[in-house]
Amino acid sequence: MIRQTARDFAQKEIAPIAAEFDESGEFPYQTVKKMGEMGFMGIEVPEEYGGAGLDTLAYVLALEEICKVDAAHGTIMSVNNSLFCYGILKFGTEAQKQKYLRAVAxxxxxxxxxxxxxxxxxxxxxxRSRAVRDGDTYILNGRKSWVTSAPVADYIVVFTMTEPEKKHRGITAFIIETDKPGFSRGKKEPKLGIRASATSEIVFEDYRVPVENRLGEEGEGFKIAMSVLDAGRIGIASQALGIAEAAYESSVAYAREREAFGQKIGEFQGISFKLADMKTRIEASRLLVYNAALAKERAKQTGERFTLEASMAKLFASETAMFVTHAAVQIHGGMGYSKELPIERYFRDAKITEIYEGTSEIQRLVIARLETGLR
Known part of the structure; x- marks a missing residue:
């Protein structure tokens, strides 16, 4: 049901405007608002905190369908669900959940x-950013970069140094409100893909954040960040899967219709083998994504980490998205390179999935270390 609901919404509300917002780079306020009203911004958040109260599998199914139509809308949805809501739901106080989780979910x-x-x-x-305790507040100073949704965000989970000499063990997490003095937004990033998803720097100049807005304890920030990224990587894997599916489905349709040398191009082995490889990698990605989603569900009961499953899903699905979209452009030939079709957008959108929330190189490092026990 959640898949069909997301599919219908994406086709009706997002598909007609996706190319326009990709071209302009403007933030799609209206459709994002409607996504919130539909419950897509807090799928796993319990109803008592304003969410839909569904499970991780429901989340990845919905996100996959949104991203099949437009990955930029999927990015906004993923950040709200995985990076913001998940962290506060898992590590936040009751007061933080009531105030911040409810609003975003x-x-x-x-x-x-x-x-x-x-x-x-x-x-x-x-x-290099710093937070210094001053009575019942912390004073934040520094510059953060590549913050997805920063130009439009009301609340941001920020990680900064409270004890620099301890390196990653000296990082602390805070929930900050963007309408308070000392906060400003830097330059908006002119991105290759997911252009309707706004990204910018943020700057803190003697920004005061109350102690009650600290997420977890001092020095727990890195642990919280990595735990949240485990959840986020499942979201990005779902996004990559959706992009790959869209590119593949377009390629199959084109291979059945386009003719060259007196026959359908899908009859040529060079094209048909591409389609075979695309389909196989997509289905393997799907199983890895669903496996990671189920591991995250088990973790809600057992408390165990699902880092390995999330990293494998993110690594394979993101590289599949690049493989599939690259092949899709080739299959479509000149039309694949033209903005008249969304193929080139799929290709541009796919690349970021290999970079954000942990590069492919980082995923391989994580997987290898977990498997060997070596560092």
Whole structure:
């Protein structure tokens, strides 16, 4: 039911405007608001906190369908669900859940997640932003970069150094409100893909955040960030799967219709073998994504981590999205390179799935370390 609901919404509300917002780079406020009203912004959040109260499998099915139509809308949905809501649901106090979780899960507000800085991407322990305790508040200073939804976010989960000498063990998480003094937004990033998803730097200049807005304890920020990224990677894997499916379905239809040298191009082995490889990788990705979703569900009962399953799903599905969209452009030939069709958008959107929320290189590192026990 959730899949069909998401599919119908995406076809009716998002498909007609996807190309327009990709071209302009504007944030799609109206459709995002409708997604919130439909319950897509807090799928796994319990109803008592304004969410839909469904499970992880429902989440990945819905996200997959949204991303088949437009990955940018899927990015906004993924950040709200995985990076913002999941972290507060798991690590937040009751007061934080009531105030921040309810607002974002119900679609009344937009959330964001900020870990990366200009000089620290995969190396989070090298961040230069600082939070200094001053009585019942912390004073934040520094610049964060590549913050998805930052230009429009009401609340952001921010990770910053409270004890720099401890490196990653000195990172603390905070929930910040973007309408308070000392907060500003930097330049908006002109991106290759997912262009309707707004991304920018954020800047803190003597920004005061109350102690009650600290997420978890001092020094627990890195642990929280990595736990949240486990959930986020399942979302990105679902996004990649949706993009790949869209590109594949378009390619099959084109191979059946387009003729060259007196026959359908799908009859040529060069094309048919591409389609075979695309389909096989998509179905393998789907199983990895669903396996990770089920592992996350088990973790709700057992408390165990699902890092391995999430990393494998994210790695394989993101590289599948790039493989499939690259092949789709080739199958469509000149039309695949033209903005008259969405194929080139799928290709541009796919690339980010290999980069954000942990690059493919980081995923391989995570998987290898978990399997060997070596560092």
């Amino acid at each position: 119900s679609g009344a507000a937009i959330g964001a997640y900020s870990l990366t800085e200009p000089m620290s991407g995969s190396d989070a322990g090298n961040m």
